[in-house]
Amino acid sequence: MSKTLSFPPVYQHAFLQASENLRQSLLLANRYQTPVTPVNYAVWYEYVSGDNQDLVNSIDTRLKKNDPITPEVTQYLYEKYVLMGMPERLSNTNNGLKLVVDNTLENISRVEAAASECNEGLTQSQVKLESCNDIDELKTLVSQILTNTQQITNSSGELKTELTRSTEEIMKLRQELEAVKEMARTDSLTGLLNRGAFDNELQKLCSKGHAFSLVLFDIDKFKRLNDSFGHLLGDKVLQFFASLLKSHSNDIHIAARFGGEELAMLFVHCRLEETFMITEKIREKFAASRLKKKGSHESIGQVTVSAGISTYQNNDTPISLIERADQALYRSKADGRNQVNFI
Numbered sequence: 001m002s003k004t005l006s007f008p009p010v011y012q013h014a015f016l017q018a019s020e021n022l023r024q025s026l027l028l029a030n031r032y033q034t035p036v037t038p039v040n041y042a043v044w045y046e047y048v049s050g051d052n053q054d055l056v057n058s059i060d061t062r063l064k065k066n067d068p069i070t071p072e073v074t075q076y077l078y079e080k081y082v083l084m085g086m087p088e089r090l091s092n093t094n095n096g097l098k099l100v101v102d103n104t105l106e107n108i109s110r111v112e113a114a115a116s117e118c119n120e121g122l123t124q125s126q127v128k129l130e131s132c133n134d135i136d137e138l139k140t141l142v143s144q145i146l147t148n149t150q151q152i153t154n155s156s157g158e159l160k161t162e163l164t165r166s167t168e169e170i171m172k173l174r175q176e177l178e179a180v181k182e183m184a185r186t187d188s189l190t191g192l193l194n195r196g197a198f199d200n201e202l203q204k205l206c207s208k209g210h211a212f213s214l215v216l217f218d219i220d221k222f223k224r225l226n227d228s229f230g231h232l233l234g235d236k237v238l239q240f241f242a243s244l245l246k247s248h249s250n251d252i253h254i255a256a257r258f259g260g261e262e263l264a265m266l267f268v269h270c271r272l273e274e275t276f277m278i279t280e281k282i283r284e285k286f287a288a289s290r291l292k293k294k295g296s297h298e299s300i301g302q303v304t305v306s307a308g309i310s311t312y313q314n315n316d317t318p319i320s321l322i323e324r325a326d327q328a329l330y331r332s333k334a335d336g337r338n339q340v341n342f343i
């Protein structure tokens, strides 16, 4: 298993794979003279694991041009590709919100000051009115009162405009926050839930004790596909398969990228027979798809998927459910692939 692109990053490499990545990362850190700080290590680790294609492309382009990999460059790559620009987006939203609140408070104090000035003016006019019996003095008082009321009308008008602007700004920031929140839950390649979000959903279902089933899908011989047609085409196949899962997901059935070429679905309030039928349908549809290389119309041959199902039983934990689905998936692979099993 590999890393699923998400924020914060989630790594699922097995012990041996992670150790091998460590070895290769250290070699690269040494070759390009980048100190093994946590940031530099994360960048090299993601580079050698090959899971973060955008990061790999960016480093390869630099290396081809003999551009140095300086600490500034690794810091930039880390923020852009490992943290996926999230801290910057959150900080922008935060700063935007601070600005709106500061502006609103400033406008309110301005109106308060104008109101208090107007209040003072009107009180003075009130006192003068009581003893006023001169027509000219009365005219002056009237225009004074008019000026005061005009002032307060203007200030409250300005406040209204400013408050409308602030509300619009706050709505935009709220949308940005929603987008950031959504991005933190989404796998960027497939658009499905990422591993972190999937784990949360699975945990919630287990603690509620609802009836549900977990299906783990693993595309067959995916390495061979990548090796024969390239990683980009492999990505397209993953996206195509994800779209099949998406078409079977809804408000209650959840589809997610489990890790690497493994995808998962949670079928909620769905009995084993029904889950099995839907999973079979997905498997058949995928096997029947005649996928072609873009542009050349060259067929890439049949691509299939194996699946394993486990169904929630009392006292199951996310780990025990995943283990059973994984065993069922293993059986599907061992029995010849392109099939569904359950345990």
Ligand SMILES: Nc1nc2c(ncn2[C@@H]2O[C@H](COP(=O)(O)OP(=O)(O)OP(=O)(O)O)[C@@H](O)[C@H]2O)c(=O)[nH]1
Pocket: 002, 050, 051, 189, 218, 219, 220, 221, 222, 223, 224, 226, 230, 231, 232, 233, 234, 235, 238, 259, 260, 261, 333, 337
């Ligand atoms: N294109 C692409 N390949 C990926 C991605 N994530 C993992 N892979 C590749 O998926 C392959 C998985 O290979 P294996 O675990 O050996 O399994 P397999 O070749 O699918 O064979 P079986 O599972 O036994 O049928 C590896 O070559 C990974 O590099 C991805 O996001 N995109």
